[in-house]
Amino acid sequence: MISVKQLRRTFGPIVAVDDVSFEVAQGDVLGFLGPNGAGKSTAMKMLACFLPPDSGTATVCGHDILKDPIAVRKSVGYLAENAPAYNEMTVGGFLNFVCDARQITGQARNKALDRIVPLCSVDSVYHQTIDTLSKGYRRRVGLAQALIHDPQVLILDEPTDGLDPNQKHEVRQLINEMAKDKCIIISTHILEEVELVCNRAIIIARGKILVDSTPDDLKTEYNCTLDKVFRKITATKKIA
Amino acid sequence: MNGFRAVFKRELKGYFATPVAYVFLVIFLFVAGYWTFKDGFYQMRQADMTIFFGNLPWLFVIMVPATAMRLWAEERKTGSIELLFTLPITVSQAVIGKFLAAWTFLAIALALTFPVPLTVCYLGDPDVGLIITGYLASLLIAGGFLAIGSFFSALSKNQVISFILAVVACAILMLSGMPTTLNYLANTLPAPMLGVVESLSFQTHFDSILKGVIEFKDIAYFIILIVGWTSVCSIILNERKAS
Numbered sequence: 384m385i386s387v388k389q390l391r392r393t394f395g396p397i398v399a400v401d402d403v404s405f406e407v408a409q410g411d412v413l414g415f416l417g418p419n420g421a422g423k424s425t426a427m428k429m430l431a432c433f434l435p436p437d438s439g440t441a442t443v444c445g446h447d448i449l450k451d452p453i454a455v456r457k458s459v460g461y462l463a464e465n466a467p468a469y470n471e472m473t474v475g476g477f478l479n480f481v482c483d484a485r486q487i488t489g490q491a492r493n494k495a496l497d498r499i500v501p502l503c504s505v506d507s508v509y510h511q512t513i514d515t516l517s518k519g520y521r522r523r524v525g526l527a528q529a530l531i532h533d534p535q536v537l538i539l540d541e542p543t544d545g546l547d548p549n550q551k552h553e554v555r556q557l558i559n560e561m562a563k564d565k566c567i568i569i570s571t572h573i574l575e576e577v578e579l580v581c582n583r584a585i586i587i588a589r590g591k592i593l594v595d596s597t598p599d600d601l602k603t604e605y606n607c608t609l610d611k612v613f614r615k616i617t618a619t620k621k622i623a
Numbered sequence: 624m625n626g627f628r629a630v631f632k633r634e635l636k637g638y639f640a641t642p643v644a645y646v647f648l649v650i651f652l653f654v655a656g657y658w659t660f661k662d663g664f665y666q667m668r669q670a671d672m673t674i675f676f677g678n679l680p681w682l683f684v685i686m687v688p689a690t691a692m693r694l695w696a697e698e699r700k701t702g703s704i705e706l707l708f709t710l711p712i713t714v715s716q717a718v719i720g721k722f723l724a725a726w727t728f729l730a731i732a733l734a735l736t737f738p739v740p741l742t743v744c745y746l747g748d749p750d751v752g753l754i755i756t757g758y759l760a761s762l763l764i765a766g767g768f769l770a771i772g773s774f775f776s777a778l779s780k781n782q783v784i785s786f787i788l789a790v791v792a793c794a795i796l797m798l799s800g801m802p803t804t805l806n807y808l809a810n811t812l813p814a815p816m817l818g819v820v821e822s823l824s825f826q827t828h829f830d831s832i833l834k835g836v837i838e839f840k841d842i843a844y845f846i847i848l849i850v851g852w853t854s855v856c857s858i859i860l861n862e863r864k865a866s
Contacts, residue, residue, distance in 0.1 A: 434865045453713065463702070483628065485710065
């Protein structure tokens with residue numbers, strides 16, 4: 384469902400994403416791993432059609448990110464790194480705005496809200512303005528926004544960052560439940576999360592893909608925990 | 624169209640969700656009224672609104688950039704632009720949506736000056752046509768300033784910088800039509816150039832609509848101005864939304 388071909392993006396002299404290609408199929412949960420500044424977020428922003436690539440392209444659900452960005456955005460649910468939202472709006476107002484933008488109206492909107500509000504457990508803050516929310520709640524509002532149209536493809540940039548252990552567990556469960564019929568990419572620094580939810584892992588550093596494998600294969604191949612695998616791969620490459 | 628409607632609705636509601644709208648309206652209405660009566664509304668002994676409309680552009684030079692500065696600078700500062708442009712909304716839909724929402728807000732502010740025409744009607748027998756063209760001219764000049772303001776708001780993440788740049792740009796476009804400026808320039812510039820400077824100015828076109836003459840060239844001036852600046856705003860945003 385997602386096919387990335389030689390995607391490249393630079394910011395001035397810095398090459399953020401360098402010639403990255405991979406495929407993700409329906410039912411896949413792809414964990415995007417890498418040290419800070421590796422290019423994870425940049426790659427995700429390009430897939431969500433926020434940043435245009437310098438060269439290369441990608442297709443999401445058959446739509447090219449360069450030729451038909453609006454169709455891509457329609458089929459993607461995207462949670463950005465710090466869960467941006469309009470701070471002066473209430474949670475309800477904000478979700479209604481997203482429904483407006485995504486053409487979810489009338490009965491369908493009520494249904495979508497009835498589904499998503501308890502799912503992301505934002506019922507208790509529904510009438511609160513977003514700037515009064517804690518980090519965890521903000522992220523849940525962001526998640527609700529990304530899931531409201533029940534997208535085929537989910538791109539989540541650190542979805543569990545700032546959540547308490549219970550919420551982390553809930554979000555992981557949610558991802559596992561949705562995994563069957565969706566195509567999900569998540570980026571994370573928490574390696575246990577990768578083992579729990581992902582069936583594929585890509586390790587990226589300095590914009591290049593170093594490993595494209597599964598968590599289990601990685602563990603058997605290196606014969607240690609994912610934590611150590613991650614350190615071995617990203618650290619040795621830096622020295623070399 | 625859908626993206627446009629969503630942005631428009633959200634923006635317009637947004638003004639009234641924060642104290643911004645109320646602070647703006649109170650100050651705007653107070654100053655607009657104060658200047659009118661201070662400048663000799665009664666002493667004129669004429670039932671018209673010339674003084675009121677004559678002062679409005681100068682009030683707009685400050686107030687409109689204050690409305691416009693947050694349009695894009697805030698989105699970029701808080702990062703909500705990343706949300707906006709990963710929803711199925713195109714840049715031009717968002718630019719037009721925001722522009723029209725802010726313009727509607729300014730129209731509401733203008734509409735709330737209704738006690739002034741009511742007063743004039745009560746005191747005498749004014750030319751209603753002149754009052755209507757006066758409001759039309761004021762609305763157009765507000766739209767022109769707003770388009771300039773939204774451009775500068777897209778240019779900088781810092782609201783203060785975009786405010787100051789917009790005020791300066793609007794003031795220059797106002798001042799270039801003032802008799803003092805034109806007299807001064809008449810000594811240095813050849814006559815055709817002087818005509819260009821004059822016809823680029825807000826003041827010239829504003830005054831001629833104010834007189835009750837709706838000419839194609841005056842309306843076209845404002846429309847070109849608004850379309851031009853908002854298009855440049857879209858181009859800038861396309862280029863730098865992520866930086």
